Amino acid sequence: MNFGDYAAQKGLCEDLDEGKFSYPVVYCLAHHPEYRGHLLGVFRQRPTSTSSNGSSPPLSKECKAHLTACLKKSGAFDKTLDCLRDLERELEGEIGRLERAAGEANPMLRLCLAKLSVKGIARVE
Template sequence: MSKFVEDHTTKESDEKQTEKVLLDPYHYICQIPGKQVRTKLVTAFNYWLNIPKPELDLIGEATQMLHNASLLIDDIEDNSNLRRGVPVAHKIYGVPHTINSANYVYFLGLEKALKLDHPEVTKVFTEQILELHRGQGMDIYWRDTVCCPSEEQYKIMVIRKTGGLFGLAVRSMQLFSANKSDFKPLLDTLGLYFQIRDDYANLYSEEYETNKSYCEDLTEGKFSFPLIHAILSDPEDNQVLSILRQRTTDNNVKKYCVQLLEKKGSFEYTRQILIQLEDK
């Protein structure tokens, strides 16, 4: 009997250790303070949806898990160095371990969502995660082919990528609410505002420089909102596009590009778009 208990205890200990190892990159990113936008969104929407606390907590936890897991993958795909002011997870744990951890958490998030015990939850989960990956895929494609999208194409991408988890949270909540209003227009607006503001801050905000490397979107070669405006508003001048193509780490070149964006009115245009989104 004592041998059985000992073996059982050892097995439990091994499983806990395995789980810890699998989740180390995920726990690493979770310990870094973030904006908690999605958690706050769930709480805010419950003012209208008024769902029971157990379901609310499960949806909030699952959404936050998926968000943090997606950040692990994003940082690899973007070849980032910093996340919220500290080294990204894959610089600590390596790319293979971090990818596996993120994918593992995607399914842990689904497992948690299934505890909601609603026949539609898998459909909502699948549809919104697919949208997230469609948006991310186009963002990567434009970057890697140095193909500047139109402003409309950019907006569709953002609604899919940034709005994917917004939609997952709210649609899941509506499964348990009498309020079946169509919140997609509002969620689309929130997603656009959130991403365009992030794009603006990456190139313009001094605070952002302390959390990520200076003008990181230029090093990544990312077609962010201000850069798209600068490129499309003056097709004869290819300086901004050429700088993006270089994936520069030279801060002097980055500062010159920021001056170009200021000169072309791209920051002012971005600010006006953000004001319009705020007014919606």
């Protein structure tokens, strides 16, 4: 599944709609105080009442565009990708260690990791 398919299935910036403090948001807040007011201001203004399906209405496209621009400028997306790549390398090493300890390859575990791989994902331009 590519990013476009994922976004179509999951919804664009759904974490922002839900006011979740995802890794990129936390990174941006911690390392770029100049964007703190933008992010926290939107999160604080989220309606407390929910719709019949139990969720708040989504943010406007303009609001999402502004917040994602802040995250991009802060380097939060690239930092997230770096973190995911580091974790993937650690998992590859751990799978290798487990295979050596078991004395046999584990192709299913390697296939699972390959499906989750971020190696082909380009940095945000």
